[in-house]
Amino acid sequence: MRSIPSALQAKLDSGVTTLARCWVLHRRDGVAQGFTDHDADIVIDAVICRAGTGFTASEATSRFDLSVADTEISGALSDAALDEADLAAGRYDAAKIETWLVDWSEPTLRVLTSRGSLGEVKREGAAFTAELRGLADLLAQESGRFYTAKCGADLGDARCGVDLANPAYRGSGAVNAMAGTSQFEASGLDDFIATWFSAGRLTWISGANAGLAVEIKQHRVESGHAVLSLWQAMPEPIDVGDAFVVTAGCDKTFATCRNRFANALNFRGFPHIPGNDFVMSYPKPGGGG
Numbered sequence: 001m002r003s004i005p006s007a008l009q010a011k012l013d014s015g016v017t018t019l020a021r022c023w024v025l026h027r028r029d030g031v032a033q034g035f036t037d038h039d040a041d042i043v044i045d046a047v048i049c050r051a052g053t054g055f056t057a058s059e060a061t062s063r064f065d066l067s068v069a070d071t072e073i074s075g076a077l078s079d080a081a082l083d084e085a086d087l088a089a090g091r092y093d094a095a096k097i098e099t100w101l102v103d104w105s106e107p108t109l110r111v112l113t114s115r116g117s118l119g120e121v122k123r124e125g126a127a128f129t130a131e132l133r134g135l136a137d138l139l140a141q142e143s144g145r146f147y148t149a150k151c152g153a154d155l156g157d158a159r160c161g162v163d164l165a166n167p168a169y170r171g172s173g174a175v176n177a178m179a180g181t182s183q184f185e186a187s188g189l190d191d192f193i194a195t196w197f198s199a200g201r202l203t204w205i206s207g208a209n210a211g212l213a214v215e216i217k218q219h220r221v222e223s224g225h226a227v228l229s230l231w232q233a234m235p236e237p238i239d240v241g242d243a244f245v246v247t248a249g250c251d252k253t254f255a256t257c258r259n260r261f262a263n264a265l266n267f268r269g270f271p272h273i274p275g276n277d278f279v280m281s282y283p284k285p286g287g288g289g
Contacts, residue, residue: 092118116133155250
């Protein structure tokens with residue numbers, strides 16, 4: 001149950017209209033930002049909720065399954081508010097967001113109306129629309145262990161146990177030459193065989209994309225040099241000389257876990273589960289006379 005300050009409740013009962021909505025957004029990298037649909041900035045717990053960003057919100061509707069449907073916020077992209085490059089880089093993915101109803105004439109009179117996270121974000125020109133997902137959305141997500149032939153752990157996590165700091169599974173290099181928007185020849189990886197970093201992770205340590213990470217689609221060797229293809233284009237152009245760190249990839253099969261990482265004891269799948277061939281098989285008649 002929400003606790004509404006008595007002074008705010010009195011104003012609500014009187015029909016006063018000095019109310020505004022504020023949104024406080026907490027990114028996973030620790031950055032906190034605030035926005036309001038009022039015409040002047042409002043401060044909530046030391047976070048300045050900036051006006052003039054074009055922030056508006058649709059009406060929230062609830063379903064019987066407790067999920068929140070058709071709830072969105074929209075606004076403008078600007079360097080002073082939401083930076084388009086940060087949005088494209090994924091820095092707002094799954095960011096936590098609080099929605100407040102505030103008396104702008106006395107900001108200490110406020111009530112928290114909802115908590116949730118940012119979902120799908122759509123961009124069009126200098127504007128954006130973001131889906132707001134309530135806490136009940138977590139109840140609709142699948143969790144737990146799945147009965148599959150492939151491993152359910154992520155390479156290097158606590159269940160997997162592989163140490164990705166091991167030089168055998170880790171490399172560093174720089175961009176030698178570009179072969180496309182998200183494909184390039186790399187230096188520093190010539191000692192690794194082809195596919196070693198396929199499905200691995202690349203983290204940029206210099207250049208316009210420094211600090212960002214992306215999954216590697218393919219690692220191959222051409223003319224003795226490593227060529228890396230990324231699953232998605234980076235938000236900023238990749239330049240020759242940009243440095244990076246890469247970690248080995250895993251296709252989550254038992255054979256790879258055993259042969260590449262010697263980690264069969266920690267395999268978190270069911271490699272002997274019957275497949276489609278077994279399900280579709282049938283007894284064959286004997287060949288006797």
